[in-house]
Amino acid sequence: MGARERTIGVGIVGLSATGGWGAGAHVPALSAAGGFELRGLVGGSTTSARAASEVHGVPAYRSVERLAQAEDIDLVVVTVKTPRHRELVLPALAAGRPVFCEWPLAVDLGEAEEIASAARAVPTFVGLQGRSSPTFRWLAGLVSDGYVGEVLSATVSSTVTEWGGPVAQRMLYTLDRTLGATMLGIAFGHAIDAASMVVGDLQDVVATTAVRHPHVRLGGGDRLVPMTADDQIAVSGRLPNGAILSAHQRGGTAAGSSFSMVIDGTAGTLEVTAPDHPHVVPVLVRGARRGEPLTTLTRPDDPYRHLAQTPIHSLVHAYAGIGHTLRGGPRTVPDFAHAVRRHRLLDAITRSAETGRRIDL
Known part of the structure; x- marks a missing residue:
């Protein structure tokens, strides 16, 4: 072999x-x-x-x-x-x-x-895993190939029921802002990383954060436990071409989880929606060139299409990419150096929220 x-x-x-x-x-x-x-x-x-x-x-x-x-x-x-x-x-x-x-x-x-x-x-x-998602890779290609023309703005909205809703005993550590597994790191981290693959990395950031659920219910009972992790995160900044990206991550929402991203450009618009974290559920993409109505776009097929409706779809693509790299092929899955860049953004958001200053990245 x-x-x-x-x-x-x-x-x-x-x-x-x-x-x-x-x-x-x-x-x-x-x-x-x-x-x-x-x-x-x-x-x-x-x-x-x-x-x-x-x-x-x-x-x-x-x-x-x-x-x-x-x-x-x-x-x-x-x-x-x-x-x-x-x-x-x-x-x-x-x-x-x-x-x-x-x-x-x-x-x-x-x-x-x-x-x-x-x-x-x-x-x-x-x-x-969002970077291994065939849908987000396809979206990145659409944008780089000029589907929307020059990007003018990108707006990201991500909501989750966690970090405000009832929490299981084994997940209590996610409520502590010092332990890294917060809404900022997990829900926002995944959402902004997938969005950044499509429109580019933020060059600077200004952020406002808040803890609007200082206490949440433990399990299905009446006992309340403290939460120090932010459950509201609002961010804006400039992309490499000067376009503006704004993002709002919300926790503990009564209406459930969702994700949306709208990319406006000089020649068209892309609208991306999902009923939960976009790296684990199917994503719907609609697009329109200037003067045309939004219509559903269909991405090219992929070898794991039979898994498209499962939470492991993007993870399977990640493993396929890892195998390709370990067997001598080019890298397609982000490495620890990329993780540091993403942690640097999260750190900048925290510092901006604490100081009220715009932070260069």
Whole structure:
């Protein structure tokens, strides 16, 4: 078997026997992408690791170090809570193993820079799956090919029921603004990254944020728990060509989750909508050239079209891209250096909201 056809052995950190993003998304995604084989795992405890080993039929390792040093492991995938990313990613990098880590990469910019620096020449990949979405790649091509002409403005609206709605016990850490897994990092981070792939990165930013739900309900009961993570984030700034991007991320919305992006240009308009996070649900695209009504546009087909209605569709494309890179092809999946750039934007938003100043990026 040649280098381009070889099977890539995968070890997942945080793989459970009872569900979660690792078992529910990563395992089926790497299987659907083809060319990957699950060969090991690290659990949250000895008991959970043993149970996961029995369910998934692969060895459970006592530590990330041992997993990364195993001869048949070619890629370490980290799917645990954000506050633990640093302690688990660094040993895998030290062993020289390529790492695919879920987003957010770190709890803050400084930690993200440390992790990226440790990668050196080791291939890395970060779970900003919107960049692997065939729809958003197609949108980026439409804009770069001049469908809307010169971009004049882009408006992004993203709403989620989390960060204001009832929270499960296991998700309490997402309410703490110091732990990195906040609405700013997760919901806004994914939304703005996908939008940036289409229209370009913000060159500066001015932001207003607020905590409008200082207490949220725990589970379905009446007990209230404190929340320090922002649930309102309003951002504006200039794009590379001078166009204006404005974005509003809202949490705890009574009407449910949604996403929309409108791109206006000198020659046309694109309107992008989704009923939830755009990297995990189908996205509707409508467009109009100047003087014409908006009509639904159909993107080109893709090899995983049978998964288009599933939450793992973009993740399957990410794994396909990772496999292509590890077999010697060009990179299509963002790496840790890209994650640092995105963390730099989130840091600038926080600083702008605190100081009331526009921050250059």
